[in-house]
Amino acid sequence: MNFSISSIRFALRCVLIFSSLASTTALAQSTVSGTVVDQVDGLPVPGVVVRIAGSFSATVTDGKGVFSFNNIESNNNRLEFSHLSFNDTVISISSNSSNPLRIALQPRTYLSEEVSITATRANDRSAVAFTTITKEDLEKLNLGQDLPVLLQLQPSVTTTSDAGNGVGYTGIRIRGSDATRVNVTINGIPVNDAESHQVYWVNLPDLAASTDNIQLQRGVGTSTNGPGAFGGSLNMQTTT
Numbered sequence: 001m002n003f004s005i006s007s008i009r010f011a012l013r014c015v016l017i018f019s020s021l022a023s024t025t026a027l028a029q030s031t032v033s034g035t036v037v038d039q040v041d042g043l044p045v046p047g048v049v050v051r052i053a054g055s056f057s058a059t060v061t062d063g064k065g066v067f068s069f070n071n072i073e074s075n076n077n078r079l080e081f082s083h084l085s086f087n088d089t090v091i092s093i094s095s096n097s098s099n100p101l102r103i104a105l106q107p108r109t110y111l112s113e114e115v116s117i118t119a120t121r122a123n124d125r126s127a128v129a130f131t132t133i134t135k136e137d138l139e140k141l142n143l144g145q146d147l148p149v150l151l152q153l154q155p156s157v158t159t160t161s162d163a164g165n166g167v168g169y170t171g172i173r174i175r176g177s178d179a180t181r182v183n184v185t186i187n188g189i190p191v192n193d194a195e196s197h198q199v200y201w202v203n204l205p206d207l208a209a210s211t212d213n214i215q216l217q218r219g220v221g222t223s224t225n226g227p228g229a230f231g232g233s234l235n236m237q238t239t240t
Helices: 005-028 135-141
Strands: 029-038 049-052 058-060 066-073 077-083 086-093 101-105 129-134 157-161 170-174 182-186 211-218 232-238
Touching: 029 077, 049 066, 058 066, 077 101, 086 101, 129 135, 135 211, 170 182, 170 232
Parallel strands: 029 101, 182 232
Antiparallel strands: 029 066, 049 058, 049 077, 077 086, 129 211, 157 170, 211 232
16 A cells, blocks of 8 residues: 555644643543531531532542542532531632642521420439339340239339239339329330320230330329329330
């Protein structure tokens, strides 16, 4: 084959053009990284969503507040930072931007209505006489009987059993008060009947097998069923 000088020159020009385009594209790709901190105390902020504006590229800061993008166009890009506890922030980056970046977010203030926090458990600082029965304690006593029978050795507790075997219609009294004056809850949810305030343990067979711990409060305590539970409270937490 015979090639003319003009065709060879044309081929060389094409190679040079494609080479220059490839090098330009390579130079336009860069890595952008940085750290997001709290503007108030300067501590890193994890979980911040960092997004390149106008694209689907996004990442999340790690436990040290660090983020990184690879192979992005370094000219005329904008990074968007969003977090539930901070105001949204947008910054522009270019080829002469410092790298890594340091972005300080301003904490966001929420105005809301009053929040009430209630609890159904007493602690050592509460003015309540109570006993906490653990799962290990229940396993030593549990023979498939109703819960009142397993608690009959607790202070100020008296139990009854219609059948005499601890299964079926059983009852519990705390400091002499019957079940209508004892607040019984499971995971904070009242078990007492809404009308009679009785607790029918016959409907809860072998509840102890699914119970993680029990707090037995003697006298007025952290009742969630109203002031009627002055005899005591029985708060059960199921297996977690």
